[in-house]
Amino acid sequence: MRIAIFGAGSTGCYLAGQLCLSGFDVSLVCRPTIKQTILANNGITLSDYQGFLQTVMPNTMITDIEQAPTAYDAFDVVFVTLKCHQVSSITNTLIAITHSNSSIIFMQNGLGSFDAVRDALSHCRLLQGITPFNVLQQTDGRFHKGTEGVFTLQKNEHTQMIQLAMQSQNFGCDLYQDMTTVIYGKLLLNLNNALNAITDLPIKQQLSLRASRRQLAGAMSEWLKVCKAANITLHQYTKVKPQWLPVILSMPNMVFTLLAQQMLDIDPQARSSMWEDIQAKRKTEIEYINGAVVRLGKQYGVKTPINEAIVAQIHQLEQSV
Numbered sequence: 001m002r003i004a005i006f007g008a009g010s011t012g013c014y015l016a017g018q019l020c021l022s023g024f025d026v027s028l029v030c031r032p033t034i035k036q037t038i039l040a041n042n043g044i045t046l047s048d049y050q051g052f053l054q055t056v057m058p059n060t061m062i063t064d065i066e067q068a069p070t071a072y073d074a075f076d077v078v079f080v081t082l083k084c085h086q087v088s089s090i091t092n093t094l095i096a097i098t099h100s101n102s103s104i105i106f107m108q109n110g111l112g113s114f115d116a117v118r119d120a121l122s123h124c125r126l127l128q129g130i131t132p133f134n135v136l137q138q139t140d141g142r143f144h145k146g147t148e149g150v151f152t153l154q155k156n157e158h159t160q161m162i163q164l165a166m167q168s169q170n171f172g173c174d175l176y177q178d179m180t181t182v183i184y185g186k187l188l189l190n191l192n193n194a195l196n197a198i199t200d201l202p203i204k205q206q207l208s209l210r211a212s213r214r215q216l217a218g219a220m221s222e223w224l225k226v227c228k229a230a231n232i233t234l235h236q237y238t239k240v241k242p243q244w245l246p247v248i249l250s251m252p253n254m255v256f257t258l259l260a261q262q263m264l265d266i267d268p269q270a271r272s273s274m275w276e277d278i279q280a281k282r283k284t285e286i287e288y289i290n291g292a293v294v295r296l297g298k299q300y301g302v303k304t305p306i307n308e309a310i311v312a313q314i315h316q317l318e319q320s321v
C-alpha cells in the first residue's frame with residue numbers, strides 16, 4: 001500500500017512518522033524547508049508528553065508534485081494534512097496522483113473544507129479523519145505530541161489495514177463509520193484554538209485564567225445549542241460529557257484545577273495550531289471553526305455573539321502581526 005501525506009507539516013509529519021514506524025511505504029509531499037529539516041536531522045523525530053522518542057526517515061520526500069503530478073505512480077492512500085483554506089487548491093493534483101480504488105483522507109479541523117472539494121473528487125473514495133491531539137513542530141526537526149489521543153479515521157479496507165499496523169506498534173488508531181459526531185465534537189474543543197492564540201499563553205496556563213475559561217464556556221455553549229437545534233450528537237473526547245464542559249470551565253480556579261487534572265492529560269508547553277499560525281503570520285482557520293458556529297447558528301436560528309466577537313478579534317490579529 002503506497003501512502004502519501006499531502007501537506008506534511010506538524011500533524012502530517014507526526015502521522016508520517018507513525019506510519020513509517022508501522023512498516024508502510026510513506027511519501028511526504030511537503031515544502032522544501034520541511035524536507036531540508038528532516039534531512040538535516042536524519043529523519044522525522046517523534047516525541048510526546050509521556051517521554052516517547054523515536055526517529056524515522058520517510059521513503060520519499062516530494063517538493064514538486066504540483067509541477068508534474070503524473071511523473072509519480074498513483075498512491076493507494078493520500079492523507080491531506082493541509083490547513084483548511086489550502087485544500088481546494090490541490091484538487092487537480094489529487095486527481096492526477098490517485099486511481100479509482102484510492103482513498104483520500106481529509107484530516108482538517110472544523111467544517112467546510114471537505115464539502116468544498118468532495119464533488120470534484122468523486123473518482124475515488126473520500127474519507128475524513130481527525131487528529132484529536134496537539135502537535136508542535138520544534139526547531140530540531142522534532143514533532144512533539146502535547147496532549148493525549150490517537151489518530152481517528154473513517155472506516156474502510158485501507159484504514160482497517162492502517163489501524164492494525166498502528167496498533168501493533170502501540171500507537172493506537174480509532175475507526176468510525178460515520179464521522180459527523182467525531183468532527184462536530186472536535187470543533188467544540190477547537191473553539192479554544194482562537195482564545196489560545198489571543199492570550200498568547202500555553203493552553204494549560206491559559207486555562208488557569210477564569211476569564212479566558214468563561215469566554216470558552218460561552219463559545220462552547222453556543223455550539224452546543226446549534227448542535228442541539230441541528231439534532232447532532234457530539235463525540236466525547238474528554239472524561240466528561242460535552243454538555244458539562246461549559247459548566248466545569250466556569251467554575252472557580254481551585255475546583256477547575258482539581259477537575260481538569262482528571263479530565264485531560266496535557267503538556268505544559270502545548271499551544272493551539274491557531275497560535276502557531278498567528279506566530280508564523282499565516283492565515284488562520286478561524287472561518288472554519290468559530291466562523292462555522294456563526295454560519296450554522298444563522299441557519300438554525302441560534303444567536304452566536306461570543307463566537308462572532310472571537311472571529312473579529314482573530315481577523316484583527318491576522319492583520320496586525
Ligand SMILES: NC(=O)C1=CN([C@@H]2O[C@H](COP(=O)(O)OP(=O)(O)OC[C@H]3O[C@@H](n4cnc5c(N)ncnc54)[C@H](OP(=O)(O)O)[C@@H]3O)[C@@H](O)[C@H]2O)C=CC1
Binds near residue numbers: 007030081090135
Ligand atoms: N497542529 C496541531 O496540533 C493540530 C492541527 N490540526 C488540524 O490539522 C490540519 C493540519 O494542521 P497542521 O498540521 O498544524 O498544518 P501545518 O501548516 O503545520 O502543515 C501543512 C503543511 O503543508 C504545507 N503546504 C501547504 N500547501 C502545500 C502544497 N500545495 N504542497 C505541499 N505542501 C503544502 C504547508 O506549508 P506553508 O506553511 O508554506 O503553507 C505546511 O508545511 C488543520 O486543519 C489543523 O487545524 C488538528 C489537530 C492538531
Ligand SMILES: CC(C)(CO)C(=O)C(=O)O
Binds near residue numbers: 109131133134147193
Ligand atoms: C488538539 C487541539 C485541540 C489543540 O489545541 C487542536 O486541534 C489544534 O491545536 O488545532
